[in-house]
């Protein structure tokens with residue numbers, strides 16, 4: 001399945017997913033294969049509605065598929081199986097997720113938002129507080145740790161969301177149009193920070209983006225269309 005000498009950290013084979021639309025069943029993904037090498041990046045492009053978010057949800061095991069197999073660091077799961085509690089514990093450590101809309105908790109300050117993710121994985125302790133501060137500072141928002149999200153700009157919110165996604169040293173980060181709400185300049189800065197942080201942390205990255213130049217900056221690219229992945 002994998003090239004000799006390269007460790008595949010995230011893999012999917014034959015993923016399929018349909019949604020019920022009234023009486024009709026609409027097939028969004030028909031046969032998707034994805035493979036991500038450890039500490040590398042893969043971009044996914046495709047027209048709006050082609051199934052990119054659905055694919056990330058299947059890879060994260062947040063959505064049950066109609067067919068296919070997913071492997072997290074060599075742990076194989078059937079995409080059709082219902083979620084197990086073991087899997088959700090594993091997910092907090094294996095995967096980080098960044099969304100276009102940030103999804104920070106409005107009542108919590110920046111540091112607490114990052115530590116909340118550590119709590120879900122069994123923390124936080126002093127080490128995770130130190131790590132949260134170090135990630136926030138790496139993302140250029142170290143001075144904002146006491147602020148609530150509503151006092152931050154969009155770019156700052158996304159930097160916090162990236163720190164939160166990385167707090168549990170995940171093997172893979174899934175990013176769904178992380179710069180989609182940002183202007184070009186801010187988006188470029190956030191993307192640079194995201195790519196650098198993943199590289200420094202040895203975290204693999206699956207990046208869904210509409211931005212051609214961001215897509216090209218990934219180690220490999222695929223295009224999703226008509227329910228299948230094609231080489232980019």
Ligand SMILES: Nc1ncnc2c1ncn2[C@@H]1O[C@H](COP(=O)(O)OP(=O)(O)OP(=O)(O)O)[C@@H](O)[C@H]1O
Pocket residue numbers: 019020028046047048049050051052053054055
């Ligand atoms: N829970 C759901 N129930 C029914 N249809 C759904 C559901 N989730 C997604 N879809 C449909 O599946 C298709 C793919 O949606 P998806 O959100 O994966 O697209 P996308 O490629 O992420 O689009 P965008 O670039 O606009 O974010 C769309 O036609 C959408 O309406």
Ligand SMILES: [Mg+2]
Pocket residue numbers: 052053054176
């Ligand atoms: Mg989407």
